[in-house]
């Protein structure tokens with residue numbers, strides 16, 4: 001059996017790993033020079049850098065065992081997460097913790113929040129508010145004041161669009177707590193089975209950043225004889241009578257090569273995969289794919305001349321007067337990520353591909369990040385300098401009010417191919433986490449090997465807000 005995996009992120013690597021382990025001949029095509037996709041790490045001078053904060057958590061014991069099998073239990077450390085929201089010159093724990101909110105909010109804001117919450121609950125009894133967009137979904141459950149402070153402000157800043165134009169799916173997939181009363185109950189009296197957002201423990205590689213997971217897969221794959229071809233973007237996917245008959249890719253030198261796999265698992269962005277089909281997909285499918293939009297992230301890394309900027313793994317910055325929307329500090333994930341006397345901070349700026357921000361240079365983006373961190377008092381003048389810049393074009397799928405029907409058109413079309421599957425965060429246009437991508441990749445491998453039924457949506461339904 002000749003298997004071809006498109007994309008070398010965690011979904012593609014996990015799928016290739018299970019297939020190779022079962023004895024299949026596997027080739028994986030990855031367009032970048034290294035595997036790992038969103039979850040790869042970089043070494044810049046003495047610093048190890050990730051694409052923003054990456055914490056691995058799962059409820060599935062089989063996935064923990066799998067992670068240990070791939071990375072080695074001795075190479076994984078457990079961490080207690082600290083992540084906060086900086087708002088009104090104060091740090092609020094995220095996920096929200098009732099005692100911390102009560103302590104930090106001035107009494108008049110607290111009073112208004114409570115009043116708004118009771119008012120919206122009452123209004124909802126007589127005139128039910130539909131779950132027809134992100135704003136209404138959260139408003140109805142938390143009231144106007146808390147919605148604006150902790151959900152609306154950040155989401156509008158990160159997405160660059162009104163929360164009324166964002167699908168309620170975004171909220172229902174990412175916010176576990178049902179409403180304000182639930183938040184208070186669950187954080188004052190922690191339940192035995194805490195919702196995913198409240199789980200503070202996570203695993204992280206002791207060395208090499210989160211990318212160690214992908215590097216470990218790649219090492220096992222090479223040992224098992226799988227071919228991982230890096231710097232080889234997929235060029236075209238040929239098909240006939242509902243079957244993929246061949247795939248071409250471009251080598252680093254520009255030469256086009258062809259493969260004839262028995263089946264193909266694609267983990268590259270769904271619209272980009274469908275656009276590569278030859279003969280071309282029907283116009284209405286291509287049109288729907290063109291309407292699936294993405295938000296990109298510019299990551300600017302700063303070198304800081306002190307041992308620590310904050311104790312947090314990451315901090316959200318929802319206020320609009322700040323350009324960056326989140327910072328993370330990898331030394332808090334692993335002390336080996338930076339030398340003892342220095343640290344590196346990653347600042348994220350979300351934007352669309354066509355925005356001027358996308359084209360900022362390291363110096364320009366670095367200056368913006370330094371200014372913001374000085375404004376909120378985390379840096380003093382002269383403490384930091386720009387270190388590195390990276391960009392992710394397909395960082396967040398935009399769940400606008402029409403994404404479902406557009407996505408459905410693409411997924412239904414792909415279903416018509418007997419030997420082509422699409423999966424992972426990019427392949428399903430799904431805002432999911434590393435554990436979901438790994439689980440989906442493994443599951444698709446098993447389904448191909450054993451004819452099991454697939455249920456991507458169940459796997460990707462782990463809940464977490466902000467991510």
Ligand SMILES: Cc1cc2nc3c(=O)[nH]c(=O)nc-3n(C[C@H](O)[C@H](O)[C@H](O)COP(=O)(O)OP(=O)(O)OC[C@H]3O[C@@H](n4cnc5c(N)ncnc54)[C@H](O)[C@@H]3O)c2cc1C
Pocket residue numbers: 006007008009010011012029030031032035036037038039051052053054055056057232233234235267268269272297392395423424425426427432433434435437467
């Ligand atoms: C800022 C940020 C923070 C995150 N934090 C967390 C976290 O704390 N915890 C967590 O669990 N998850 C987190 N995630 C999500 C996690 O990174 C992803 O869910 C996971 O890495 C996705 O893996 P994937 O393989 O599905 O997709 P990707 O990693 O996107 O892999 C797709 C691969 O396809 C390749 N590709 C694209 N086009 C082509 C082509 N034409 N030919 C060949 N290859 C191609 C890409 O280069 C890429 O390597 C975060 C994501 C982001 C962006």
